[in-house]
Structure formats: C-alpha cells, structure tokens
Amino acid sequence: MEVITLKVPYEIARWLEERSRASGRPKSEIVRDAVERLREQEGQGTAIDAAGDAVGRVASGCNDLGSNKKRLRGFGR
Numbered sequence: 001m002e003v004i005t006l007k008v009p010y011e012i013a014r015w016l017e018e019r020s021r022a023s024g025r026p027k028s029e030i031v032r033d034a035v036e037r038l039r040e041q042e043g044q045g046t047a048i049d050a051a052g053d054a055v056g057r058v059a060s061g062c063n064d065l066g067s068n069k070k071r072l073r074g075f076g077r
Contacts, residue, residue, distance in 0.1 A: 006031070 008016070020027045064071065 015031060016027050019025075019030055021068070
C-alpha cells in the first residue's frame, strides 16, 4: 500500500479519532473504507444511467415513444 498524508479540518480529525476509539479500528482503515465507498458511488452514475435502455420504454415494447411523431399524435388532449 502507498502511504499518503492528509490534512483535514479539526472537527473531522476529532470525529475520526472518536470513531476509531469507538469501533476499535485504525483511522487509516476508516478513511480507506470511506474513500472506497466514494469510488464505488462515482462508478454508478445517475439512476437513469443505471436503468440504461429501460428508460423510456413501456410494457408493450415501444422503444420510440419520444421520437416517433406518429405516436405523439393526440398526446396531452
């Protein structure tokens, strides 16, 4: 593993120290876990990204509702 130095505000350092004592885990492990969770969240993207091709489809299988003008005829009346 690589060692890094991290500067954090006093409040965060105090919280980290308290969390470390309460959980019996080293501060470095708590920080690693938090950074890993952020990394995983970053890869997820938005809910629309997660839904992928399912966005904009209906049970009937129409996949061109938003782009086919014939299907929009009478919409909103």
